[in-house]
Amino acid sequence: xxxxxxxxxxxxxxxxxxxxxAAGADLxxxxxxDICIEPGQTAMIHTGIAIELPSGxxxxxxxxxxxxxxxxxxxxxxxxxxxxxxxxxxxVALHNHGTQPQTVAACxxxxxxxITPCFTAEFVEAxxxxxxxxGGGGFGSTGVK
Numbered sequence: 001x002x003x004x005x006x007x008x009x010x011x012x013x014x015x016x017x018x019x020x021x022a023a024g025a026d027l028x029x030x031x032x033x034d035i036c037i038e039p040g041q042t043a044m045i046h047t048g049i050a051i052e053l054p055s056g057x058x059x060x061x062x063x064x065x066x067x068x069x070x071x072x073x074x075x076x077x078x079x080x081x082x083x084x085x086x087x088x089x090x091x092v093a094l095h096n097h098g099t100q101p102q103t104v105a106a107c108x109x110x111x112x113x114x115i116t117p118c119f120t121a122e123f124v125e126a127x128x129x130x131x132x133x134x135g136g137g138g139f140g141s142t143g144v145k
Contacts, residue, residue: 012048072098
């Protein structure tokens with residue numbers, strides 16, 4: 001799949017995969033300087049790029065595991081959703097879940113972008129739904145006897 005992108009800032013970096021089988025492409029900070037994120041605070045980190053996703057797919061912005069586990073930094077909305085008709089700059093709302101201030105430098109990897117198929121459903125109201133073994137059990141109900 002080809003995804004067009006446009007640099008909006010000169011220092012923007014192209015999203016890149018860390019290994020041949022990586023599911024997510026790293027997104028990079030294109031801020032002009034360091035950004036300090038205090039504990040419990042969120043900073044809007046600009047990537048300096050816009051992308052053109054093909055119809056039928058969505059871009060999902062996830063935390064980078066190392067950044068989240070080692071530094072407590074992860075997207076504030078947990079998973080960002082980029083619709084295929086969005087053409088604006090990719091901005092990551094990076095939240096500091098830790099107890100120490102964290103600095104994000106220009107060109108740091110800040111999140112990862114997973115491109116996935118996305119279906120549009122037609123919602124049809126029904127008087128009854130089909131029966132299943134699970135039924136209405138939710139929130140930890142499976143596997144419980």
